[in-house]
Amino acid sequence: MDRVKEVSRDKSKTLERRVRIEIPTDMELSEEEMKTIVEATENEIIDVIRDAQAQQLAAKAEANEVSVGVVVSKSF
Numbered sequence: 001m002d003r004v005k006e007v008s009r010d011k012s013k014t015l016e017r018r019v020r021i022e023i024p025t026d027m028e029l030s031e032e033e034m035k036t037i038v039e040a041t042e043n044e045i046i047d048v049i050r051d052a053q054a055q056q057l058a059a060k061a062e063a064n065e066v067s068v069g070v071v072v073s074k075s076f
Contacts, residue, residue: 019041019045021037021038021041023037
């Protein structure tokens, strides 16, 4: 069901994961409503990633280390 792939490039790692969202057929959602559900799910994932990044950056700042930025992107 889920496929996880990890790729290393220049000390950075990219984690790709496909998430399957199952919606009961009797709900009869429009395409726009389904898109809204997917975007809400993606936003929750992005929030978790940003929280983790903030914690890592705070720990690095305490240790006087160089901070690294991470970009999160999504596509439909």
